[in-house]
Amino acid sequence: MAFQIDGFDVDRFVRETLAEDLGQGLPGGGRDVTSESVIPADARFSGVMDTRDAIHVAGLPVAAAFFRALDPQMTVEILVDEGAQVGAGTDLMRLEGNARAMLTAERSALNTVQHLSGIATMVADYVRAMANPDCTLLDTRKTIPGLRHLEKYAVRMGGGANHRMGLWDAAMIKDNHVLVAGSVAAAVRRAVDAGVADIICEVDRIDQIEPALDAGATRLLLDNMEPETLREAVALVAGRVPTEASGGINLDTIAAKAAMGVDYVSVGRLTQSAPAADIGLDFTPL
Incomplete structure (x- = not known):
């Protein structure tokens, strides 16, 4: 089942966040100049997202949406459930697909998971x-x-x-x-x-x-x-x-x-x- 939050358009959030990072509509904008100039268009990467902190997990489906927005064929495997409590060193997600797409989406995806997991972790601390x-x-x-x-x-x-x-x-x-x-x-x-x-x-x-x-x-x-x-x-x-x-x-x-x-x-x-x-x-x- 597709990830949904009532009142929140995930696809729009992903689209607008990537557009901001890529500078769409600005002079010279609309591209990841580093990845385009350094990484071949057909290069492929595998990737592993992991946590260096003990956390309560939040935001992995949103992160996956960032990667798939730039490479619809990307293989994305989410390894832990949302809300799960995991220890430092836990792998959260595995990826395989176009290298440029991964690099372009990386920071937006990480920012989202870092921020949301930070909130979930603080909430869990307060509940405890x-x-x-x-x-x-x-x-x-x-x-x-x-x-x-x-x-x-x-x-x-x-x-x-x-x-x-x-x-x-x-x-x-x-x-x-x-x-x-x-x-x-x-x-x-x-x-x-x-x-x-x-x-x-x-x-x-x-x-x-x-x-x-x-x-x-x-x-x-x-x-x-x-x-x-x-x-x-x-x-x-x-x-x-x-x-x-x-x-x-x-x-x-x-x-x-x-x-x-x-x-x-x-x-x-x-x-x-x-x-x-x-x-x-x-x-x-x-």
């Missing part, structure tokens, strides 16, 4: 540190423009779940919305009156909880609260809506905050700050 099967780790909208669907896919491959996909699928009422509306309750009521089904309301004080709930919030984001305050907030909510801890959460603090009874913990750095995984690709002339 949280050590709480009753609490779900969420990402945020802190994604690189144009890469949101891929990055949120990588979060799922690491064992996390997705918050809102964007501005369209749930309301999230934050301090600036409250500032304009006049109060938490007024802001939530406006969303209710507009017919919004899912209304997440950010609160940073205990006294905002009841007004938000009374107005119709369907989830509370408990922002920048210390663990004991989170415990008090969760007790006050008493299961009426799901609760989410957010703000100032890192590997050292996530377990304590998750243990206060919240349903979710959201962490922006999962997509904003994950380091790239060290993944390479070695070629052999045929």
Whole structure:
């Protein structure tokens, strides 16, 4: 079955990424000048992509699409499943095909797998540190423009779940919305009156909880609260809506905050700050 991510056009992403790297539309652009000048047109390579880090894998089908876009006859063998945890030195993919096509697609393919596997690996680290099967780790909208669907896919491959996909699928009422509306309750009521089904309301004080709930919030984001305050907030909510801890959460603090009874913990750095995984690709002339 073809690789698919809802809302994401893999073929378009591959096409536009390669066009950017090749300089299509620019003076002198539209070609890989190094490969064209050094590598014979009929030369063939075999290649092995491997990881130098222990990682959770994400993005290999996208990498394969880069190679096949330039050589539809290229043999591509993906050796590990998406989301798999593998050790350093693991082979991830084998390739055989046109040498120029491999060299031209190499960096785009590697960049994608390195970035997505880096995210998946960081997510897995946070899930492990949280050590709480009753609490779900969420990402945020802190994604690189144009890469949101891929990055949120990588979060799922690491064992996390997705918050809102964007501005369209749930309301999230934050301090600036409250500032304009006049109060938490007024802001939530406006969303209710507009017919919004899912209304997440950010609160940073205990006294905002009841007004938000009374107005119709369907989830509370408990922002920048210390663990004991989170415990008090969760007790006050008493299961009426799901609760989410957010703000100032890192590997050292996530377990304590998750243990206060919240349903979710959201962490922006999962997509904003994950380091790239060290993944390479070695070629052999045929």
